[in-house]
Amino acid sequence: RSSLTLGEKEQVNNKNGEDKQVVASYWGIKGQEVKKEDGTPWKWNCFRPWETYQADLTIDLKKHHVPTTFLDKLAYWTVKSLRFPTDVFFQRRYGCRAMMLETVAAVPGMVGGMLLHCKSLRRFEHSGGWIKTLLDEAENERMHLMTFMEVSQPRWYERALVFTVQGVFFNAYFLAYLASPKLAHRVVGYLEEEAIYSYTEFLKELDKGTIENVPAPAIAIDYWRLPADSTLRDVVMVVRADEAHHRDVNHFASDIHYQGHELKDSPAPLGYH
Amino acid sequence: RSSLTLGEKEQVNNKNGEDKQVVASYWGIKGQEVKKEDGTPWKWNCFRPWETYQADLTIDLKKHHVPTTFLDKLAYWTVKSLRFPTDVFFQRRYGCRAMMLETVAAVPGMVGGMLLHCKSLRRFEHSGGWIKTLLDEAENERMHLMTFMEVSQPRWYERALVFTVQGVFFNAYFLAYLASPKLAHRVVGYLEEEAIYSYTEFLKELDKGTIENVPAPAIAIDYWRLPADSTLRDVVMVVRADEAHHRDVNHFASDIHYQGHELKDSPAPLGYH
Ligand SMILES: [Fe+2]
Ligand SMILES: [Fe+2]
Ligand SMILES: [Fe+2]
Ligand SMILES: [Fe+2]
Numbered sequence: 001r002s003s004l005t006l007g008e009k010e011q012v013n014n015k016n017g018e019d020k021q022v023v024a025s026y027w028g029i030k031g032q033e034v035k036k037e038d039g040t041p042w043k044w045n046c047f048r049p050w051e052t053y054q055a056d057l058t059i060d061l062k063k064h065h066v067p068t069t070f071l072d073k074l075a076y077w078t079v080k081s082l083r084f085p086t087d088v089f090f091q092r093r094y095g096c097r098a099m100m101l102e103t104v105a106a107v108p109g110m111v112g113g114m115l116l117h118c119k120s121l122r123r124f125e126h127s128g129g130w131i132k133t134l135l136d137e138a139e140n141e142r143m144h145l146m147t148f149m150e151v152s153q154p155r156w157y158e159r160a161l162v163f164t165v166q167g168v169f170f171n172a173y174f175l176a177y178l179a180s181p182k183l184a185h186r187v188v189g190y191l192e193e194e195a196i197y198s199y200t201e202f203l204k205e206l207d208k209g210t211i212e213n214v215p216a217p218a219i220a221i222d223y224w225r226l227p228a229d230s231t232l233r234d235v236v237m238v239v240r241a242d243e244a245h246h247r248d249v250n251h252f253a254s255d256i257h258y259q260g261h262e263l264k265d266s267p268a269p270l271g272y273h
Numbered sequence: 274r275s276s277l278t279l280g281e282k283e284q285v286n287n288k289n290g291e292d293k294q295v296v297a298s299y300w301g302i303k304g305q306e307v308k309k310e311d312g313t314p315w316k317w318n319c320f321r322p323w324e325t326y327q328a329d330l331t332i333d334l335k336k337h338h339v340p341t342t343f344l345d346k347l348a349y350w351t352v353k354s355l356r357f358p359t360d361v362f363f364q365r366r367y368g369c370r371a372m373m374l375e376t377v378a379a380v381p382g383m384v385g386g387m388l389l390h391c392k393s394l395r396r397f398e399h400s401g402g403w404i405k406t407l408l409d410e411a412e413n414e415r416m417h418l419m420t421f422m423e424v425s426q427p428r429w430y431e432r433a434l435v436f437t438v439q440g441v442f443f444n445a446y447f448l449a450y451l452a453s454p455k456l457a458h459r460v461v462g463y464l465e466e467e468a469i470y471s472y473t474e475f476l477k478e479l480d481k482g483t484i485e486n487v488p489a490p491a492i493a494i495d496y497w498r499l500p501a502d503s504t505l506r507d508v509v510m511v512v513r514a515d516e517a518h519h520r521d522v523n524h525f526a527s528d529i530h531y532q533g534h535e536l537k538d539s540p541a542p543l544g545y546h
Binding site: 029045046047048099103106107110114117118120121122123124126127128129131132135138139142145146149154159162163166170248249252267268269270 | 376390391399402439443521525541
C-alpha cells in the first residue's frame with residue numbers, strides 16, 4: 001500500500017512550497033486546464049464552458065396555468081399572498097429584489113432533486129432524468145444569484161433575512177414535496193410566473209432610467225455567452241427567459257402528477273433552460 | 274395571456290389521443306431526439322450520451338490515507354466496525370452486496386452537495402465547483418445501482434432493509450457533515466477504500482467461477498462506453514475504478530479542511546470519475 005500520513009504530505013508540501021497543489025496531485029487530482037473558446041484561460045471554478053448556453057428569448061412570457069382544482073388555487077393564492085409583503089419590502093429596488101429572491105429560488109430544485117434521488121435509490125427505480133432536470137434548475141437559479149451579487153451587495157440585515165427565510169422555506173418546501181409533489185411543483189410554476197412579472201418591471205425601470213443600465217457582469221457574459229458589450233438589461237432578458245423555462249418545467253411536472261403518473265414515467269426535459 | 278385550464282388541456286389530449294406528449298408540447302417542452310454515436314436512438318432517459326465516459330483503469334487501487342489524528346481514527350474505525358456486520362450479512366454474495374451498498378453510497382454526495390448549495394446561497398459565495406463534483410459523485414453511485422439492479426434483484430426484506438438504512442444513514446451523514454465536513458469526507462474516503470477491497474474480492478469470485486461471469490447489462494455498456502461483448506467482470510473493473518476516484522476526491526476534500534481552508538477555496542476536480 002502506498003500510504004502517506006497527513007504529516008508526511010505536509011512535509012512534501014512545504015518542501016515544494018506549493019501547498020494545495022501538491023496535496024491535490026498526491027490524490028491524483030490534477031487541476032484541469034480549461035480554456036475559453038478564444039483560447040484564453042477559463043476564469044471560473046463554479047461553472048465550466050460546457051455548462052454555458054444561449055438563452056432562448058423567443059419563449060412565450062405570458063403563458064399562465066389557470067387554477068381550477070382546490071390544490072391549484074391553494075398554490076396560486078399562496079404565491080399571490082407572498083407577493084404583497086415582498087412588494088412592500090423591496091419597493092422598486094429590483095436589483096436588490098432579484099438578488100434576494102434568487103437565494104430562495106434555488107431551493108425547490110435542490111429539494112425536489114434530492115427527494116427523487118433518495119426515492120430512486122430506495123425503490124430501485126430509474127429517474128426518467130428528473131433528478132438531473134431539477135438539480136440543473138437549482139444550479140441555474142444559483143447562477144442567477146452569482147450574477148446579481150455583482151450588481152447589488154447584501155447588507156447585514158439582508159444576510160440575516162436570507163438566513164431565516166432559507167431555514168423556513170427549505171423545510172416548508174421539503175414537507176410540501178413529501179406531502180404533495182403536485183402542489184409543490186404548481187407553487188413553483190406560479191412563483192416563476194411572478195418572477196417573469198418582476199423582471200418585466202425591472203426592464204421598465206431600466207428603460208425609464210430610474211435604474212442605471214450598467215455593463216453586464218463578466219460572469220453573466222460567460223455563462224449566457226453574451227456579447228462583450230452587453231448590459232444589465234441584456235442580463236435581465238436572459239434571466240427572465242430562464243424563469244419562463246422553469247415555469248414550464250414545473251407546471252409540466254405538476255400536470256404529470258395530476259394525470260396520475262409519477263415523474264419517472266414521463267421523460268424529463270433535460271438541458272431545457 | 275394564453276391560458277388553458279387543465280380541463281381544456283385534457284380535451285386537447287383526448288382529441289389527439291397522445292396523452293403525455295401533448296401536455297408536454299403545450300408547455301413548449303419537446304422531447305429531445307437523442308441519438309447514439311452510431312445513429313440509433315438513445316434508449317435511456319435517466320442519463321444522456323454526454324454523461325457517459327470511459328473509466329480510467331490505471332488509477333492506483335492501493336492508495337491509503339494513514340489515520341493519524343483523532344478524527345481520522347474515528348472515521349477509520351467507524352468504517353471498519355461497519356465492515357463486520359456487512360460481511361456477516363452478505364457472506365460471498367457480492368452481486369447482492371454491490372446492489373445493496375450502492376443505495377447507501379449514493380447518499381453522501383447528495384447530502385454534501387445540497388449542504389454546500391444552501392451555504393453558497395446563504396453566504397452569497399461561489400462554490401469552487403464542489404457542489405457539482407459532489408452531486409456528480411451521487412449520480413455516478415446511482416448509476417452503479419442502476420447497473421447492479423440488472424444483475425441482482427432485491428427481495429422484499431432487502432427492500433425493507435434499504436429503506437431503514439437510508440433513513441438512518443441520510444440523517445447521520447447530514448448531521449456529521451454539519452458538525453464536521455472534515456470527518457464526513459474522511460469517512461467516505463475510507464468507505465471507498467473498503468469498496469475497492471470488496472470489488473477486488475468480487476473479481477476473485479468471478480475468476481474462480483463461483484459467481485457466473487454473465488454478459489454486461491446494456492445500461493453499463495452505454496454508460497461506460499464498453500465494447501458490446503463486455504461481461505460482468507468488465508463492469509466490476511470500471512466500477513472499482515470509479516470508487517478509487519471517489520476515494521481520492523473525498524480524502525482530498527478532507528485534507529483541504531485539515532489545512533484550515535474551505536472547499537470553495539480549492540477548485541474542485543470536475544468531471545473526475
Ligand atoms: Fe432565477
Ligand atoms: Fe426560476
Ligand atoms: Fe459505487
Ligand atoms: Fe464510491
